[in-house]
Amino acid sequence: MSIWIAGTGSATPSLSVPNSEMTKFGDTSDEWITTATGIKERRVLSQDETLQGLVDKAAERALEAAGVVPKEVDLCIVATIAGDTLVPSTSSNVKRALHMERAVNFDLNMACSGFMYALWTAQSLMLANNFATAVVIGAEQLSRMTDWGDRSTFVLFGDAAAGCVLKNDMAGSGVLDINAKRGIIASDIRSHYDDTLCLQVSGLTTPTPFVDGEDLPHVVKMNGRAVFKFATAIMQEHIESVTKKAGMTIDDIDYFIPHQANQRIVAHVAKVLGIPMEKMFLNVHKYGNTSAASVPLALDEFMRSGNARAGQNLLMVAFGGGLSSASCVVKV
DSSP: OOEEEEEEEEEOOSEEEEHHHHTTSSSOOHHHHHHHHOOOEEEEOOTTOOHHHHHHHHHHHHHHHHTOOGGGOOEEEEEOSOOSOSSSOHHHHHHHHHTOTTOEEEEEOOGGGHHHHHHHHHHHHHHHHTOOEEEEEEEEEGGGGOOTTOHHHHTTBOEEEEEEEEEETTTTTOOOOTTOOOEEEEEEEEEOOOOSEEEOOSSOOSOOTTSOOOOOOOSEEEOHHHHHHHHHHHHHHHHHHHHHHTTOOGGGOSEEEEOOSOHHHHHHHHHHHTOOGGGBOOOHHHHOBOGGGHHHHHHHHHHTTTOOOTTOEEEEEEEETTTEEEEEEEEO
16 A cells, blocks of 8 residues: 555635526426435636636645645646646646646546546556656536536536645655555456447537538537446446455445435445445535546545544545546545
8 A cells, every 4th residue: 555645635616506597597496406416506617717727726735735845746647528728738737837847747538537547547657657746636627518408417517626646655665565554455447438428529610621511519418317327336336346356345434435426326326235325425515516526526525524534444436428437445
């Protein structure tokens, strides 16, 4: 367990949009949204805000919590499908903004599973390259990629950025402390091709002079029933699989931090596996589905909530478009 979470941070837009405002965009109601999803409000970027600004702030807060200065960072990964710019990458922009001069950086696209994939990737690269410190951020601005006439999607999404700083106890010495009492214990990463949740090509909306074609819609498309079926099944599989990999049982997990997509999904999985809902850390009611920012946003809130204790076992699990899924067990 040489790679451990040293600090977390998050940032959300200033504009909070309650369910009552969503009735302006389609046939819906606060009662329907709350019953169907558990969401009461979501944060949405205003005209004067950018996703990059949220990423910079989340990374800065994570570094501050970890007691790490930017020049010490060896690796920076940002998980996003919706950066303000494709080139330079979002990770390049945050590297420049925070002066992480020596950091190797890149973006990663795995939708709602993105942060979990980035965490696993960072752990692997840190061990392979003897990196001491990494910044891992998940960030999305799905309010700007939503069909505001589609009730099945427009009530779900919000904007946010959140992440963590990882440290490597083996860096420099190359010797693993077998008595370490914190760190990433086990991970389970899976890919499943399916287009029941997809986003068509971003930016390629103008046909070339050589090809006839119509503009491609730049919005999220989802088969809600199929996604619910996939999500409940895969989250259950991941929780059982990753606890086994960690040499634990479900009862050994102190708190579960699931992807905050829909409260009904989490409640269903908890009931099937016999997990008390008080062990499921939820903030979906405040932020909606923030995609790659979802798990780290909940993690940061948990770590700052007063519930976190040294030595606790946390299980993070996510599923996302594409389709993808991931989980890990971490001792904090």
